[in-house]
Amino acid sequence: MAEPAANISVLDGRLSRLERPTGGWSDAARADALSRLRATGLPDRRDEYWKYTRPDTLTQADPVPAALFDNDEGPIFGDMARIQIVFVDGVFDADASDDLVGEGLIIERLAETQADIHWARDLYGKLEASGQSPVARPLAALNTAFAPDGVLIHVTGKVSKPVSLQYHHRSETSDAMLHHVIRLDEGAELTVLENGPAAARFNKVMEVDVADGAVFHHVRAQGRDHERRAATHIFARLGTESTFKSFTLTANGVMTRNECVIELTGNDAIAHVAGACVGDGDFHHDDTVFITHDAVGCESRQVFKKVLRNGATGVFQGKILVKKDAQKTDGYQISQSLLLDDDSQFLAKPELEIYADDVACSHGSTSGAIDEDALFYLRSRGVPEASATDLLTLAFLAEAVDEIENETLREEINERLAAWLERHRG
Amino acid sequence: MLSIKNLHVKLEEEDKQILKGVDLQINAGEVHAIMGPNGSGKSTLSYVLSGKDGYEVTQGEAALEGADLLEMEPEERAAAGLFLAFQYPVEIPGVGNMTFLRTAVNAQRKARGEAEMSASDFLKAVRARAKELKIDAEMLKRPVNVGFSGGEKKRNEIMQMAMLEPKMCILDETDSGLDVDAMKLVAEGVNALRSEGRGFLVITHYQRLLDHIKPDVVHIMADGRIVKTGGPELALEVENNGYGDILAEVA
Ligand SMILES: Nc1ncnc2c1ncn2[C@@H]1O[C@H](COP(=O)(O)OP(=O)(O)O)[C@@H](O)[C@H]1O
Ligand SMILES: [Mg+2]
Numbered sequence: 001m002a003e004p005a006a007n008i009s010v011l012d013g014r015l016s017r018l019e020r021p022t023g024g025w026s027d028a029a030r031a032d033a034l035s036r037l038r039a040t041g042l043p044d045r046r047d048e049y050w051k052y053t054r055p056d057t058l059t060q061a062d063p064v065p066a067a068l069f070d071n072d073e074g075p076i077f078g079d080m081a082r083i084q085i086v087f088v089d090g091v092f093d094a095d096a097s098d099d100l101v102g103e104g105l106i107i108e109r110l111a112e113t114q115a116d117i118h119w120a121r122d123l124y125g126k127l128e129a130s131g132q133s134p135v136a137r138p139l140a141a142l143n144t145a146f147a148p149d150g151v152l153i154h155v156t157g158k159v160s161k162p163v164s165l166q167y168h169h170r171s172e173t174s175d176a177m178l179h180h181v182i183r184l185d186e187g188a189e190l191t192v193l194e195n196g197p198a199a200a201r202f203n204k205v206m207e208v209d210v211a212d213g214a215v216f217h218h219v220r221a222q223g224r225d226h227e228r229r230a231a232t233h234i235f236a237r238l239g240t241e242s243t244f245k246s247f248t249l250t251a252n253g254v255m256t257r258n259e260c261v262i263e264l265t266g267n268d269a270i271a272h273v274a275g276a277c278v279g280d281g282d283f284h285h286d287d288t289v290f291i292t293h294d295a296v297g298c299e300s301r302q303v304f305k306k307v308l309r310n311g312a313t314g315v316f317q318g319k320i321l322v323k324k325d326a327q328k329t330d331g332y333q334i335s336q337s338l339l340l341d342d343d344s345q346f347l348a349k350p351e352l353e354i355y356a357d358d359v360a361c362s363h364g365s366t367s368g369a370i371d372e373d374a375l376f377y378l379r380s381r382g383v384p385e386a387s388a389t390d391l392l393t394l395a396f397l398a399e400a401v402d403e404i405e406n407e408t409l410r411e412e413i414n415e416r417l418a419a420w421l422e423r424h425r426g
Numbered sequence: 427m428l429s430i431k432n433l434h435v436k437l438e439e440e441d442k443q444i445l446k447g448v449d450l451q452i453n454a455g456e457v458h459a460i461m462g463p464n465g466s467g468k469s470t471l472s473y474v475l476s477g478k479d480g481y482e483v484t485q486g487e488a489a490l491e492g493a494d495l496l497e498m499e500p501e502e503r504a505a506a507g508l509f510l511a512f513q514y515p516v517e518i519p520g521v522g523n524m525t526f527l528r529t530a531v532n533a534q535r536k537a538r539g540e541a542e543m544s545a546s547d548f549l550k551a552v553r554a555r556a557k558e559l560k561i562d563a564e565m566l567k568r569p570v571n572v573g574f575s576g577g578e579k580k581r582n583e584i585m586q587m588a589m590l591e592p593k594m595c596i597l598d599e600t601d602s603g604l605d606v607d608a609m610k611l612v613a614e615g616v617n618a619l620r621s622e623g624r625g626f627l628v629i630t631h632y633q634r635l636l637d638h639i640k641p642d643v644v645h646i647m648a649d650g651r652i653v654k655t656g657g658p659e660l661a662l663e664v665e666n667n668g669y670g671d672i673l674a675e676v677a
Pocket of ligand 1: 437444462463464465466467468469470471480
């Protein structure tokens with residue numbers, strides 16, 4: 001199928017601002033990604049996969065400038081022992097970062113590994129390429145081809161200290177791109193934390209290879225900047241009896257598209273993806289998830305909750321694909337929105353595609369207002385309307401937040417949500 | 427304590443008059459019972475007093491210790507000392523019973539300008555109340571009323587009442603759906619709270635609850651009005667003969 005001319009010129013415009021890093025082990029993957037990108041072009045409004053989210057501001061040559069936001073809250077996850085890695089507008093900040101060392105893992109920067117041989121060569125752009133079918137994800141291919149930096153983490157043991165990636169936004173016109181590759185060896189364990197708005201426009205890819213019996217936890221908070229835009233992708237491959245759990249908190253942000261593509265390739269693997277987002281006004285948030293069951297006895301859960309007010313928009317596109325031999329699959333998907341007024345909207349496209357016969361898959365999607373009976377019950381016990389509404393809203397979000405296993409992290413996320421609700425009352 | 431005069435209430439959305447002139451005066455220390463056929467407006471009266479949306483007061487007044495109830499938000503009525511044990515307690519998934527109770531207790535204290543209850547005092551008080559009402563620790567941990575049996579929900583209402591220590595307690599068919607043992611527990615819970623400073627309005631269909639919670643005054647409600655008022659013997663009359671005779675007599 002020939003690409004429409006307009007689409008090609010958007011791609012040319014975008015490419016005109018980028019320089020492809022050359023030399024070293026990632027060269028072939030970058031060249032491959034670029035040729036894949038040229039074949040698909042960048043998404044436009046006619047693209048079925050972008051039906052509910054306008055890609056324009058994510059694909060145009062220059063980012064829409066984003067005002068800096070004075071975040072008066074302390075940094076999230078700030079009290080935890082962790083290995084901090086800081087990027088400012090996508091540029092590594094050595095002074096603010098810890099030494100990239102830790103027991104049970106090796107951390108390197110993408111920009112600094114130039115040799116021809118590197119373990120990441122087998123993964124960089126590989127999981128991303130595999131995730132391009134059956135649906136193209138051109139912004140991820142763009143990232144593979146052009147990302148100037150990112151972290152490469154090779155986990156060999158059970159790592160107790162989380163790796164904390166912090167993304168600061170200090171320039172109104174920054175256009176950042178990072179590409180992380182994480183490999184967990186058999187039985188290894190790692191928690192990765194991410195936080196911060198990152199840039200005026202942020203394109204991020206994280207490829208995670210979870211070997212047999214390995215456990216990967218991911219908790220992210222996308223900052224509080226109102227005007228920032230982000231297109232992020234997670235590509236994960238799960239081996240036998242491995243675990244992958246990812247949670248994202250999104251509060252504010254004029255444009256967010258978070259894609260998560262997971263392939264369960266080993267038997268009895270577990271993948272949970274969850275998100276809680278809260279938006280007030282000029283807010284568009286899109287969770288797009290694609291989980292492929294390609295092994296026996298795997299479990300997947302998608303739990304997405306959105307609280308929307310004053311014209312905010314939430315989108316959920318979630319798919320569970322169960323291949324022919326993926327018997328005993330346990331798939332669960334729920335996406336729900338709580339609309340705090342009549343101006344906000346939630347657009348959901350839940351999909352199940354099942355080729356195996358012995359599976360248990362369920363999905364549900366709802367959109368609703370605060371339960372008036374519950375609100376009255378609380379008020380009749382003396383709880384003021386505003387706090388009763390907050391309490392019910394947090395209760396609505398709880399199913400997603402409860403997906404976070406670590407209690408400290410879970411409570412911190414709950415506190416942030418409670419504070420947000422208090423700031424954004426009727 | 428509670429003073430209701432000529433209260434007329436219609437549905438907000440429809441042209442349907444439900445209360446057609448209710449007069450009721452409950453003094454501190456008294457227990458009043460309201461009996462009446464289904465649909466006579468008993469629950470509506472309790473909802474209007476506690477401030478539920480959807481009803482419009484077209485005439486009349488209702489005051490708690492002289493303060494105009496109808497002007498207040500539901501939470502203000504609660505803080506002023508009004509409590510309604512719901513006929514159908516509401517399930518609130520995601521809100522833990524303890525969190526809920528503690529939020530309510532402290533919100534009322536705050537509204538009255540009192541100090542918050544400390545976490546340990548609160549725990550002690552809840553445990554004691556729960557024990558009296560045979561509410562186990564597991565129930566306290568669960569979300570509000572979620573997965574509770576009918577009887578558990580009603581006992582939970584009484585526990586909330588005991589924790590909140592209201593001045594004016596309205597119980598809307600708290601006995602319905604309870605077996606004899608559960609009803610005794612509920613009645614004991616209520617009797618434990620009876621005091622000179624507190625008023626009770628007990629809405630019920632059955633004499634049997636009134637065997638345990640002895641009322642001072644019994645009212646019969648029909649078609650949005652209190653049609654007859656008497657002593658405890660009135661409840662016995664209803665038990666033996668149904669409402670037919672009384673309604674025929676006042677018609
Ligand atoms: N929210 C409502 N919407 C429609 N009808 C109502 C509503 N509330 C009460 N009613 C009607 O008002 C009448 C009285 O109801 P209710 O107060 O529940 O009676 P009781 O508690 O005495 O059985 C009934 O006819 C009932 O159907
Ligand atoms: Mg009733």
